[in-house]
Amino acid sequence: xxxxxxxxxxxxxVVNGALVISxxxxxxxxxxxxxxxxxxxxxxxxxxGLWFSDTPQAIxxxxxxxxxxxxxxxxxxxxxxxxxxxxxxxxxxxxxxxGYGFAKYVFRGREFLFSAVLxxxxxxxxxxxxPLYFLLNPLGITGTAWSVLLPSLVSPFGVYLARIHANAxxxxxxxxAARIDGAGDVRIFGSISVRMxxxxxxxxxxxxxxxxxxNFLLPLVMLDNQKTFPVTLGLTLWNSQTQRDPLFxxxxxxxxxxxxxxxxxxxxxxxxxxxxxxxAGATKG
Amino acid sequence: xxxxTRTQSRGAIVLFVAPxxxxxxxxxxAPIGYAIxxxxxxxxxxxLGFGPPEEVFVFFSNYVTALTSxxxxxxxxxxxxxxxxxxxxxxVTAVGLALLVDSAHAxxxxxxxxxxxxxxxxxxxxxAILWGFLxxxxxxxxLQVLGGVGIDISxxxxxTVLFAIANIALWTFAGYNMYILLASLSSIPRELFEAAKxxxxxxxxxxxxxxxxxxxxxxxxxxxxxxxxxxxxxxxPLVLRPLTTAISSxxxxxxxxxNQTFAQGNPNxxxxxxxxxxxxxxxxxxxxxxxxxxxxxxxx
Numbered sequence: 113x114x115x116x117x118x119x120x121x122x123x124x125x126v127v128n129g130a131l132v133i134s135x136x137x138x139x140x141x142x143x144x145x146x147x148x149x150x151x152x153x154x155x156x157x158x159x160x161g162l163w164f165s166d167t168p169q170a171i172x173x174x175x176x177x178x179x180x181x182x183x184x185x186x187x188x189x190x191x192x193x194x195x196x197x198x199x200x201x202x203x204x205x206x207x208x209x210x211g212y213g214f215a216k217y218v219f220r221g222r223e224f225l226f227s228a229v230l231x232x233x234x235x236x237x238x239x240x241x242x243p244l245y246f247l248l249n250p251l252g253i254t255g256t257a258w259s260v261l262l263p264s265l266v267s268p269f270g271v272y273l274a275r276i277h278a279n280a281x282x283x284x285x286x287x288x289a290a291r292i293d294g295a296g297d298v299r300i301f302g303s304i305s306v307r308m309x310x311x312x313x314x315x316x317x318x319x320x321x322x323x324x325x326x327n328f329l330l331p332l333v334m335l336d337n338q339k340t341f342p343v344t345l346g347l348t349l350w351n352s353q354t355q356r357d358p359l360f361x362x363x364x365x366x367x368x369x370x371x372x373x374x375x376x377x378x379x380x381x382x383x384x385x386x387x388x389x390x391x392a393g394a395t396k397g
Numbered sequence: 398x399x400x401x402t403r404t405q406s407r408g409a410i411v412l413f414v415a416p417x418x419x420x421x422x423x424x425x426x427a428p429i430g431y432a433i434x435x436x437x438x439x440x441x442x443x444x445l446g447f448g449p450p451e452e453v454f455v456f457f458s459n460y461v462t463a464l465t466s467x468x469x470x471x472x473x474x475x476x477x478x479x480x481x482x483x484x485x486x487x488x489v490t491a492v493g494l495a496l497l498v499d500s501a502h503a504x505x506x507x508x509x510x511x512x513x514x515x516x517x518x519x520x521x522x523x524x525a526i527l528w529g530f531l532x533x534x535x536x537x538x539x540l541q542v543l544g545g546v547g548i549d550i551s552x553x554x555x556x557t558v559l560f561a562i563a564n565i566a567l568w569t570f571a572g573y574n575m576y577i578l579l580a581s582l583s584s585i586p587r588e589l590f591e592a593a594k595x596x597x598x599x600x601x602x603x604x605x606x607x608x609x610x611x612x613x614x615x616x617x618x619x620x621x622x623x624x625x626x627x628x629x630x631x632x633x634p635l636v637l638r639p640l641t642t643a644i645s646s647x648x649x650x651x652x653x654x655x656n657q658t659f660a661q662g663n664p665n666x667x668x669x670x671x672x673x674x675x676x677x678x679x680x681x682x683x684x685x686x687x688x689x690x691x692x693x694x695x696x697x
Binding site: 120123124126127128130131134135137138139140141142144145148156157160161162206207209210212213214217219225228229232233234235236237238239240241242243244245246247262263265266268271296297298301322325326327328329333343344347348351352354355364365368371372375376378379380383 | 412
């Protein structure tokens with residue numbers, strides 16, 4: 113293979129230079145908020161934003177975030193974890209079972225129902241969340257954790273991924289063989305198919321976990337009691353008070369830093385389980 | 398197959414498929430149906446002003462109200478403009494980053510994937526809060542440095558605020574979209590590149606003649622998801638609003654619908670607004686899909 117070293121070097125500089133600049137762009141707000149989270153309210157405005165001040169007070173800031181309003185911030189973090197964890201787990205079970213059913217059984221109306229579910233992927237959240245408030249309000253569910261948890265159990269995209277993955281990774285021969293051995297449909301699904309679909313299940317779980325954790329409109333519409341807020345809604349509440357009381361600015365910054373660091377660390381830890389190729393492969397189906 | 402196993406498997410089908418479909422019907426289809434029905438009604442006080450107000454069927458009156466309100470039309474126009482900025486920006490950035498990382502010259506692709514993916518874990522509202530600080534001169538190191546060398550920009554002025562919001566969405570989702578595209582690049586057999594190299598193709602030609610055409614389905618997927626995402630624009634302007642006068646309380650149709658529901662107490666009008674946004678979303682998505690499919694016979 114003949115290669116011109118000069119041209120190769122130039123290309124290498126351009127490619128890696130562009131990657132370094134992009135990396136700095138993605139890191140900038142995260143680095144800024146972590147540094148700003150260590151500053152006193154006055155240093156926030158008087159010291160350079162991308163370096164620590166001479167009088168860091170990270171511990172004091174963290175203490176204030178976790179003691180403000182009787183420690184409500186920890187409640188918000190736990191609520192987010194509860195909504196995202198339980199919601200994503202339930203959504204994964206429903207989506208994997210349904211996707212498997214769509215993939216492995218032929219029944220009347222199958223393609224129509226699947227198209228309806230697929231259409232759900234294209235629907236903007238506003239047309240679901242606002243009317244849902246009026247449907248759930250007479251039932252007395254609005255304002256409770258259920259009003260956020262129950263709608264979070266529905267992941268049309270999860271069903272879509274599960275169907276494609278079941279088609280690709282659960283061979284019909286395996287199901288037939290188990291059936292000849294006398295296993296029932298439910299047992300085949302529970303002991304054989306679910307294991308084969310594990311990569312899809314993990315992807316659906318992570319996808320829905322992030323979707324629920326990042327959701328803002330649904331809790332904003334449904335919840336009115338601070339004790340039920342997820343961290344997104346809680347930080348927005350503090351953010352809306354910064355104009356009345358400037359001290360809230362530091363609370364918002366340190367609180368944001370905590371929630372960003374927690375979730376980014378979590379994300380990096382699980383990133384290798386995230387099978388984006390499943391969603392990419394989806395287009396080939 | 399005997400009739401007993403057939404019945405058994407019918408039970409299994411219901412057991413697998415029904416739980417999701419019931420939840421989907423209750424929490425997805427029902428609210429949309431409710432919104433469509435409600436958008437055709439209005440609350441009117443009864444004839445003489447006595448008695449409780451009642452819901453009256455008004456046909457498309459709410460749609461006429463929405464579509465003749467200049468502020469709602471402005472917010473629709475703003476949303477379309479935002480899509481026209483955001484969708485090409487996102488797709489070009491995500492494709493560009495994926496091709497850079499996949500290039501033979503890239504040195505630290507693994508680390509870059511992690512860094513670019515990290516913002517996806519930051520909720521849109523928190524991303525908006527962070528960038529809000531970076532858009533205000535008193536706290537933004539970037540604006541301070543630029544100001545120091547004589548460049549004064551105010552990202553939240555009415556001329557640039559849409560770009561400021563587009564940047565927040567780009568920051569949050571570009572890495573995620575890059576990830577989808579990278580996954581699809583990695584499924585291209587490497588022998589294809591070797592063969593092209595033997596035929597004398599350079600890195601540049603391999604990128605444009607092989608990688609980009611094979612990425613087509615994933616680019617279409619990313620484009621459609623970005624179109625849907627831009628139409629949801631709600632949290633970012635809501636968070637940035639206190640920082641600037643350039644963002645009104647009905648800056649986007651979704652903000653207008655939210656305000657009609659909870660501040661103005663007119664959920665019927667809000668329902669009509671939400672239906673309009675959903676219809677525009679379908680029109681954009683299907684329009685785009687038809688456009689790319691019609692051109693399918695040509696190269697692009």
